[in-house]
Amino acid sequence: MSSTPRIIATTASAAILAATGAGAAVLAVDMATSGANQAVDASTTETLNGLKTPQDDRTTVYRSPEDDSDEHEQSTSKIQPAPPSTTYQGGNGGQSSANTSKSS
Amino acid sequence: MITVGINTWKTQLWLSVRATASPGLERNLRRLLRDEVSRLDALASRFRPDSELSAVNAAAGEWVGVSWGFVSVLTACLDAAQMTGGLVDPTLGRAVKAAGYDRWAQQTTSTDSAVHSGNWRGVGIRPGGAQAQVLTPAGTALDLGSVAKAWLADRLAKAVAASGYEVCANMGGDVRVMTTAPWTVWADPGLPGESSAPVDLTDAAVATSGVGHRRWAGGHHIIDPRTGRPADTQWWSVSAVAASAVHANAAATTGVILGSQGPAWLSAHGLDARFVSQEGVVTTGRWPSEVAA
Numbered sequence: 001m002s003s004t005p006r007i008i009a010t011t012a013s014a015a016i017l018a019a020t021g022a023g024a025a026v027l028a029v030d031m032a033t034s035g036a037n038q039a040v041d042a043s044t045t046e047t048l049n050g051l052k053t054p055q056d057d058r059t060t061v062y063r064s065p066e067d068d069s070d071e072h073e074q075s076t077s078k079i080q081p082a083p084p085s086t087t088y089q090g091g092n093g094g095q096s097s098a099n100t101s102k103s104s
Numbered sequence: 105m106i107t108v109g110i111n112t113w114k115t116q117l118w119l120s121v122r123a124t125a126s127p128g129l130e131r132n133l134r135r136l137l138r139d140e141v142s143r144l145d146a147l148a149s150r151f152r153p154d155s156e157l158s159a160v161n162a163a164a165g166e167w168v169g170v171s172w173g174f175v176s177v178l179t180a181c182l183d184a185a186q187m188t189g190g191l192v193d194p195t196l197g198r199a200v201k202a203a204g205y206d207r208w209a210q211q212t213t214s215t216d217s218a219v220h221s222g223n224w225r226g227v228g229i230r231p232g233g234a235q236a237q238v239l240t241p242a243g244t245a246l247d248l249g250s251v252a253k254a255w256l257a258d259r260l261a262k263a264v265a266a267s268g269y270e271v272c273a274n275m276g277g278d279v280r281v282m283t284t285a286p287w288t289v290w291a292d293p294g295l296p297g298e299s300s301a302p303v304d305l306t307d308a309a310v311a312t313s314g315v316g317h318r319r320w321a322g323g324h325h326i327i328d329p330r331t332g333r334p335a336d337t338q339w340w341s342v343s344a345v346a347a348s349a350v351h352a353n354a355a356a357t358t359g360v361i362l363g364s365q366g367p368a369w370l371s372a373h374g375l376d377a378r379f380v381s382q383e384g385v386v387t388t389g390r391w392p393s394e395v396a397a
Contacts, residue, residue, distance in 0.1 A: 051132040054140065054263040079187045079355050080347035081374045081389070085286075085306040088376070088392050093288040095300060097116055098107045102292040103314030103341045104115035104276040 108134040112141060113253070115276035119260060122270040122283070137260065144256050147174045148248040150197065157246055161197060165242030169233030178229065178238065180255040181248050184354040185224040191358045193329040195222035197245030200327055222329050250326075254278035254311060254353035261349075273349075277312045280349040281305040291343035293380035301378055301391075303345060311352035313360050314341025314380075328361050337363040344370065344377040345391070 093099070106129060107120040119137045123129060149155040156174045170178075181194035199222070226241035240246055253275040261280040264271040270283035281287045286304035293300070294316045303310055315326060315337065328335040342359035346352035355375050359366035367386050370377045376389035385394045 050267070051129070051136060052263050052267040053136065054259045077186050079351045079373055079375060082308050082345040082376050083306070083347060086308050086345055086376070086390070087286065087304040088301070088390060092286065092302075092304065095290040095292075095302075098109065098118035098120050098274055099272060099279070099288060100277075100290045100292045100300065101274070101279045101310045101312040101343060102277045102294050103312045103316060 106130050106133060108137055110137060110141060112145075113276065115253075116274075117141060117253075117256075117276060118272075118274040119264070120272045120274070121264060133264070136263070140256060140260060143173065144177070144252060147171065148177050148252045150200075150247055150249065157248060160238050160240055161245040164240045164244055167228070167230070167232065167237040167239045170236050170238050172235050174238070175229055175236045177248055177252055177255055178227070178246070180350050181246075181251045182224060182227060184251050184350060187351070188354050188358045190222070190224060190329055191361050192250060192354050193222035193224045193327075194246050194248055194251070195224045195227065195240065195244040196327045196329055196332070197247035198243075199329075199332045200247045200249075200325060201245070221332050250357060251350055251353055254280075254309075254349035257309065257349040275349070278309070278349045278353050279305075279311065280309040282307050291378055293341040293343070293378075295340045295380055295382070298340075298380055298385070301343070301394075305345070308345060308347060309349040309352040310343060310345045311349055311356045312341050312343040313353065313356035314339070315360065316340055326357060326360050335361045335363065337361065337366075338381045338383070339363065339366065339379050340381055342366065342377055342379050344375055346375065 105120060106123050106125065107118060108130060109116055109118040111117075117137065119133050121129070121133065145152065146155055148157045150157060150161075152158060156170050160168045160170065160174075178194070184192040185194060223241040223244050226244070228239035230237050257273040257275040257278045257280040260275075261271050261273040261282045264273070265282035270285070270287070272279065272281045272283075272287050272289070279289050281289065283306050286306055288302050288304050289310050290300040290302050291310055291312055293312070294314055313326065315335070326335045326337075327333065337360050339360050342356045344352050344355035344359060346355055355370060355373070355377060359370055359377055359379060362369050367377070367379055367388050371388045374389060376391040377387065378391050379386040379388075387393050
């Protein structure tokens with residue numbers, strides 16, 4: 001039995017969302033209905049005078065039932081540890097508020 | 105180095121890039137940070153009656169129209185719940201409020217002795233309305249605050265890195281780094297007399313959860329879903345390193361909630377962490393052990 005949260009989709013939307021390469025089409029529908037963002041290109045990013053804004057939510061976050069396979073579950077159900085490039089003997093640089101992890 | 109920051113949510117949020125001074129870039133970074141913080145506040149603040157989260161909580165047991173942005177934050181929280189076996193549960197909003205963490209400006213001592221349990225597996229998400237719809241189980245309320253800042257750190261770091269910059273996004277202690285050369289981040293336990301520990305990250309994150317900052321008479325803000333009450337823990341704080349800020353936050357919070365069982369749980373999951381208590385420091389994984397002076 002799946003342990004993922006219950007995610008329910010209407011048939012038509014699920015079919016669109018599950019289709020490979022359908023992101024642009026879905027985006028177009030959402031753009032028409034929400035008008036939340038201005039120019040969004042096919043890669044779902046826009047620029048803020050040369051600085052890209054975060055990737056558009058709609059093409060990344062929705063997990064249709066077809067995506068809820070065991071393989072998908074295994075890939076997302078475990079905390080991914082630090083990569084090997086992480087080191088703990090460093091300290092190359094001074095401590096400041098901007099580079100400090102402190103409970104808040 | 106260019107660093108911009110703002111004070112909000114009773115903490116500090118920082119966005120730093122490795123770049124030579126540039127008024128234009130600094131202005132854009134500041135605008136990006138401000139816009140994204142404002143957006144997240146409108147999506148997920150428990151203290152704003154006009155937020156999407158407040159609308160969802162006001163109609164628990166019913167499908168409520170939300171934006172895809174809200175779905176994104178909620179999905180990250182549900183992922184954290186799944187990864188931790190429900191120990192980091194976004195449906196504990198009523199328990200958080202009952203514990204006394206009610207009003208943003210004034211954290212009151214609780215007079216509500218009822219135990220409120222979560223039910224994160226009962227949350228539903230579906231397309232509908234203008235964008236999407238969310239269903240939360242009757243009798244529960246969402247509190248996304250545990251993971252939302254980490255979600256924002258990952259989101260901002262990815263966006264800035266995609267623009268070609270080496271970046272460190274620090275959202276109130278949930279720190280995501282995306283660089284090619286190591287970036288030193290200091291894990292500060294926030295316990296007087298206890299030193300910070302440096303970690304060099306490239307594409308990774310460190311998060312620190314603890315009971316020292318948001319606490320008040322009779323409680324603190326980290327709820328143990330097994331009891332519905334503030335976690336009974338000996339750890340003042342736990343810092344954990346993981347592939348993303350959401351994952352690191354989930355690990356650190358789980359370490360706090362599990363108390364004496366925290367180090368074993370994180371070790372079993374191959375996670376590097378630093379547990380700090382009044383009695384000393386315990387580390388897991390590759391985090392170097394520390395010997396008292």
